[in-house]
Amino acid sequence: MIQQVLVAALAGSAVTALVALAAHRLASAKAMRRLRSEADRQTETLSQASAAQSELISIREQHMQELEATLAGLRDELKTQSDSADSVRAELKAVLDSKDQLAHKAAQLAAEAARLKGLAGTFERWHEQMISLMTQNQDMHTKNRELSSIVRHVVIVSLNASIEAARAGTAGRGFAVVASEVRALAARSEELSKSYRDSLHRNDLTTTATFQDIQAGGKMITASLSSVESLANQFQATLH
Amino acid sequence: MGIDVISTHAKESLERIFFRATRSRLTMEAGDICEIAPAGAHGAHSPPDGNLVILTISGIAFRLLLILHYDEDERTQNYFLGEESERPFLEVFLEICNLCCGAVNQELLQYFPDLGMSTPYVLSARCIPYLEALKPEFLASYAVSINDAVSLGATICMCAHAPIDFVAEASAVEDTSGELELF
Numbered sequence: 017m018i019q020q021v022l023v024a025a026l027a028g029s030a031v032t033a034l035v036a037l038a039a040h041r042l043a044s045a046k047a048m049r050r051l052r053s054e055a056d057r058q059t060e061t062l063s064q065a066s067a068a069q070s071e072l073i074s075i076r077e078q079h080m081q082e083l084e085a086t087l088a089g090l091r092d093e094l095k096t097q098s099d100s101a102d103s104v105r106a107e108l109k110a111v112l113d114s115k116d117q118l119a120h121k122a123a124q125l126a127a128e129a130a131r132l133k134g135l136a137g138t139f140e141r142w143h144e145q146m147i148s149l150m151t152q153n154q155d156m157h158t159k160n161r162e163l164s165s166i167v168r169h170v171v172i173v174s175l176n177a178s179i180e181a182a183r184a185g186t187a188g189r190g191f192a193v194v195a196s197e198v199r200a201l202a203a204r205s206e207e208l209s210k211s212y213r214d215s216l217h218r219n220d221l222t223t224t225a226t227f228q229d230i231q232a233g234g235k236m237i238t239a240s241l242s243s244v245e246s247l248a249n250q251f252q253a254t255l256h
Numbered sequence: 257m258g259i260d261v262i263s264t265h266a267k268e269s270l271e272r273i274f275f276r277a278t279r280s281r282l283t284m285e286a287g288d289i290c291e292i293a294p295a296g297a298h299g300a301h302s303p304p305d306g307n308l309v310i311l312t313i314s315g316i317a318f319r320l321l322l323i324l325h326y327d328e329d330e331r332t333q334n335y336f337l338g339e340e341s342e343r344p345f346l347e348v349f350l351e352i353c354n355l356c357c358g359a360v361n362q363e364l365l366q367y368f369p370d371l372g373m374s375t376p377y378v379l380s381a382r383c384i385p386y387l388e389a390l391k392p393e394f395l396a397s398y399a400v401s402i403n404d405a406v407s408l409g410a411t412i413c414m415c416a417h418a419p420i421d422f423v424a425e426a427s428a429v430e431d432t433s434g435e436l437e438l439f
Contacts, residue, residue, distance in 0.1 A: 228312035
């Protein structure tokens with residue numbers, strides 16, 4: 017009995033064990049299948065991710081190339097700009113130099129104009145000479161008037177001599193000739209004196225007109241030089 | 257020199273400018289009447305014992321002589337001296353002539369930028385006939401009468417070596433700023 021029971025128990029255990037084994041196998045196979053499919057999915061996902069990654073890398077590389085190309089372009093551009101900046105700098109320097117030269121010239125011009133204004137002194141000297149010349153003319157006028165007065169006196173004296181000669185009759189005949197000669201000489205002297213007076217008046221006018229022209233011309237030149245000087249100064253001021 | 261060196265317009269303009277200056281500067285009071293009439297050539301109306309005040313305005317292409325004939329008689333002296341008795345007549349009269357010439361100069365500057373003016377000088381009226389010796393292109397004399405009492409003579413004598421042509425405005429505004437002008 018006991019043996020039967022034991023055999024039955026053993027058989028039962030064996031069956032249970034078999035059932036359990038079968039169940040375990042089934043479960044293991046199921047789990048394996050599940051794991052495999054999971055692994056397959058994971059592999060699929062990974063390969064997809066890897067493809068995407070490599071695509072991304074290729075895009076990145078493309079970008080990198082583009083950036084490098086742009087960078088090279090920019091480097092060229094920078095070089096060109098730098099060259100052009102150098103040439104502009106050189107031009108600017110040339111312009112500044114020429115501006116300095118112009119300012120220097122303007123200063124020279126202003127100084128020259130200022131120096132030439134000293135001509136006013138020369139004109140003043142000429143004017144003084146005119147005054148002296150006119151004073152001499154006045155002196156000659158006075159002397160000529162004196163001469164004219166003497167000549168008039170001589171005419172009267174010669175007339176008186178003629179009258180006295182006539183009174184003396186035949187004795188005074190010779191004296192009458194002399195008196196008449198003196199009168200003729202006095203008349204010629206009078207003519208000469210008048211002509212001399214006219215010459216002096218002509219001289220007065222010509223001298224005055226000439227020297228006034230010099231004086232006025234001098235003022236004109238001085239005024240013109242002042243305006244040149246002021247223009248040169250303005251020009252110089254705008255250059256600084 | 258040709259007869260057209262100074263154009264008719266320029267001669268008329270000079271006359272106008274000179275008349276305006278004479279009327280404004282030779283009259284002592286604003287209400288004084290100044291009449292200007294053409295006289296015979298060379299100022300023949302001027303008394304031989306009178307005197308002349310000569311002033312010159314020089315430009316690049318011409319010189320213009322403005323000549324005022326005067327007699328130092330009592331009426332002339334009284335008119336120009338007025339209340340002033342301190343200064344001699346000639347000094348006062350030369351100053352007036354200077355102002356008159358300055359007014360002409362001022363107006364001419366509008367047409368000729370480079371001009372200069374001389375100081376006045378006194379000569380005998382006997383010098384007048386010799387103006388011809390300067391070979392003027394324009395010579396004209398006038399009789400000036402102020403208030404029918406003071407008689408003066410005036411002569412314009414212009415010598416030019418280049419064509420002169422300009423037209424001065426017929427009715428320029430009377431300039432009253434003469435006192436400020438410096439000569």
